[in-house]
Amino acid sequence: MHHCIVIGGGLIGMLTARELAAEGIRVTLLEQGRVGRESSWAGGGIISPLYPWRYDSSVTALAKWGQQHYPQLATSLRKEGKIDPEYTKSGLLILEPEDIEDAIDWGRQTKQSIVTLGKPGINDCEPALTTASSQAIWLPEVAQIRNPRLTKAAYQAIKNRVQIRENTTVSGFEVKAGRLQGIRVDSSVLPADQAVVCAGAWTGKLLKNFVTRPTIEPVLGQMILFRAQPGQISRIVLHEDRYVIPRRDGRVLVGSTLEHRGFDKSTTEQAKQTLQAYALARFHSLREAVVEHHWAGLRPGSPSGIPYIGQVPEVEGLYLNSGHFRNGVVLGPASARLISDIILGRSPILPPEPYALNSPR
Ligand SMILES: Cc1cc2nc3c(=O)[nH]c(=O)nc-3n(C[C@H](O)[C@H](O)[C@H](O)COP(=O)(O)OP(=O)(O)OC[C@H]3O[C@@H](n4cnc5c(N)ncnc54)[C@H](O)[C@@H]3O)c2cc1C
Known part of the structure; x- marks a missing residue:
């Protein structure tokens, strides 16, 4: 194989392009808008699934x-890329999980460092917390990364090795006798015999005419950002499915909502107030801080959050790397x-079967 087209310039598309280019493949990346401006920009950058023990072993x-x-x-x-994506091991403190025994079993089985904490331990771990939680799970090894910096760094890293075409929307595929022949772009066709769809939340729409197609739906997540003092909060804190992520410069992200409203990406005052109240109830010190930003992104929602990684069964040469749902940042490098x-016929890092398009989820 000499040439491969990557469709979608989010984190998944950029990391895929980087991997292929590193093997000497000529890569063209097509992006309908600007690279790294959708879900991969909007996310929290926690390098772990939330409540990681609740996921299938294929996600783990x-x-x-x-x-x-x-x-x-x-x-x-x-x-x-000459940009620091701020990889920071801030640990993940999960307050009052209802399934603490499952978490401990999972930690033992997967050899992850996992500690149970009572009230004094919680206070020591994150002194800025002002809620009186009696039990928590502490994952000291969990890190975070700063999404906008990560996507910028990824873009800088590939831009001289990959041909990137922004403002280029793929509308379909030319297929003959079960083989990929080309990619439809506006009114023209780009000849191609190998392509990977990394179109995030838009993937289901793009493949809607195929017999075997992925179940990927946009799931909106809203976030807010406080401008606080560096060091005021130091741990990622997760409670009741919402979380607080402190960045190095003192900014604090609070997320997120889970909403099913198609491709509508607008933010709402109600979500802003809910997230703000959530954060202020747990961190009184944030009462002094202003909400600097409020945004939304479309997660590529898939059943059980298991991404689709593999060939589209009915089309030789057409591959998928999509549907990472809430975990595209942590799953992206392996995916x-x-x-x-799979594309290059190398020995795979993991058994690929659970991620195949026709594998049950
Ligand atoms: C609020 C929020 C918080 C999150 N927090 C975390 C977290 O803490 N940790 C974590 O691991 N994950 C998190 N995620 C999930 C993670 O961000 C996503 O799983 C990941 O970004 C998906 O990457 P992607 O490249 O598939 O999608 P995207 O970044 O959305 O990229 C897809 C790209 O494809 C392009 N595209 C689509 N259709 C076409 C087409 N027809 N032609 C050309 N281009 C096309 C789009 O324009 C887009 O740029 C979060 C997501 C959100 C929204």
Whole structure:
């Protein structure tokens, strides 16, 4: 294989393009808007699923690989892209999970560092917390990364090795005798015999005419950002499915909502107030801080959050790397490596079967 087209310039598309280009493949990346401006820009950057023990082992396997490789990826991107994505091991403190025994079992089985804390331990772990929680799970190894910096660094790292065409919308595929022949772009066709769809929340729409198609739907998430003082909060704190993420410069993200309203990306005053009240109830020190920003992104929602990584069964040469739902940042590096292994016929980093398009989810 000499040439591969990557459709979609989010984190998944950029990491996939980077993997393929590193093997000497000529890569063209097509992006309908600007690269790295959708879900990959909007996310929180926690390098772990929320409540990680609640996921299928196929998600855990991708996450674990990503967690092991992120320090090196962040260093490489900083060197290649000249932007520091701020990989920071701030740990994940999960307050009052209802299934604490399951969490402990999972930690034992997957050999993840996991500690149960009572009230004094919680206070020591995050002194800025002002709620009186009696039980928590502490995952000290969990890190975070700053999404807008990560996507910028990824873009900088690939821009001289990959042909990037922004404002280019793919509308369909030319297929003959079960083989990919080309990619439809506006009114023309780009000849192609290999392509990977990394179109995030838009993937289901793009593949809607295929017999075997992925179930991927946009799931909106709103976030707010406080401008606070550096060091005021130091841990990622998760409680009742919402979280607070402190950045190095003192900014604090609070997320997120889970909304099903198609491709509408508008923010609402109600979500802003809910997220703000959530944060202020747990961190009184944020009462002094202003909400600097409020935004929304479309997650590529898939059943059980298991991404689709593999070939579209009815079309030779057409591959998918989509549907990472709430975990595209943590799953992205393994997922990009795995799809590249499949395309290039290399020995895969993980058994690919659970991620196949026709695998039950
Ligand atoms: C609020 C929020 C918080 C999150 N927090 C976390 C977290 O803490 N940790 C974590 O791991 N994950 C998190 N996520 C999830 C993560 O952000 C996503 O899973 C991930 O960004 C998906 O990456 P992607 O590249 O598939 O999608 P995207 O970043 O959306 O990229 C897809 C790209 O494809 C382009 N495209 C679509 N259709 C076409 C077409 N027809 N032609 C050309 N281009 C096309 C789009 O314009 C877009 O740029 C969060 C998401 C949100 C919204």
